[in-house]
Every structure is written in structure tokens, then in C-alpha cells.
Amino acid sequence: MTKSIDIIHDEHRALAAMLSGIRTIAMGIEAGRLKPDFDLLSAMIEYIDKVPEKVHHPKEDQYLFAKLRLRSVEALPIIEHLEEEHRQGEARINALRASLAAYREAGPAGFAAFYEMLQIYLDQEWQHMNTEEKQIFPLARACLTAEDWAEIDAAFLANDNPWQGAAGQYAGLFSKIVNMAPAPVGLG
Ligand SMILES: [Fe+2]
Ligand SMILES: [Fe+2]
Secondary structure, three states: OOHHHHHHHHHHHHHHHHHHHHHHHHHHHHOOOOOOOHHHHHHHHHHHHHHHHHHHHHHHHHHHHHHHHHHOOOHHHHHHHHHHHHHHHHHHHHHHHHHHHHHHHHHHHHHHHHHHHHHHHHHHHHHHHHHHHHHHHHHHHHHOOHHHHHHHHHHHHHOOOOOOOOOOOOHHHHHHHHHHOOOOOOOO
16 A cells, blocks of 8 residues: 555665765775775766656655645645755755865865765755655655555556666666775675
8 A cells, every 4th residue: 555655765775875885985085995986976976866856856746745745734844844855956966066076176185075065965865864754654654545545656656666676777877886886885
């Protein structure tokens, strides 16, 4: 009855893996264990841009949030906050991309500013996903009807999952990242 919740949850896990990968790499650079691989870092940012921003958030807005806002007054302010974060998503990822470009240009002296920007970005993403998982999912489970779920699930299942798998639109980018990344993040 809640296949779409499972799909969103799986997408959160895939995003969480990418976010913690980028954090592990940045921590390695900070500690002097890793040399910055700018192509890898920009591929990771590109993935975060393409997948959550362009695919995942619109699905939440169009299906899950759209239904839930009709059914739960309690969910309304939370949904509005999350939708606002979705709207700011593109500007936030652009700022992160610009910050990486500035670091690449400046060399080691530019790391601190990039790292600070990255940490802010990561914290916001974690908080956003947590709010969805801890506040929205329980309200959705409690308030949505069987018909609501049938409609939402149909919409979610109609889309191929672009996150993973051979058929995934972004599978190539994902495996490129995994191949480039140093252990324990990737296979490199
Ligand atoms: Fe979201
Ligand atoms: Fe989400």
C-alpha cells in the first residue's frame, strides 16, 4: 500500500550514500590523507544536482505532498517548508558548484571556504530528509486513503528509477563516481 514511500526511502538512502561519500572525501582532504580530485568532486555534485534536484524533489511535490496537503492540516506548514527548500535547491547546488570551482582555481588556500560551504549544504540535506522521514512519512501513513496511495504509487511506479540499476538514466554517472572514488567510498 505504500510502495511510493519505499521508493522515496530508497532514493534517500542513495542520496545519503553520495552525501556521506563526498563528506568522507572532504574529511580526507582536510586531514591531508587525500589529494583533491576535482573531477570526482564535480561528478558527485553533478549527480546530486541531476538526481535529487531534477527527479526526486519534483516527485515528492507533485504526488506525495500534493495529496497530503489535502488531508492533513498538521502536515501543511511542514510541507510548505519542505517545498520552499526544494525551490531553493537549485540555487544551493549552484553555490556549491561555484565554491568548488573557486577552490579548484585557488588551490589549497581555497579548501576551507569550500569545506564550510559543503558542510552547510550537507547539514541542510540531512535535515530535509530527516523531516520527510520522521514527520511526513508518519503523517502520510496516518492520513492518506487507500485511493490516495493507489494514485501516488501508480505515478511512482510509472517512472523508471533513474537512481540505480542498468536501466537508470544516471547509472553511468553513478558508476563513474564509484570507479573514481578512493576506498572506502568507491572502488578506486
Ligand atoms: Fe524533499
Ligand atoms: Fe526527499
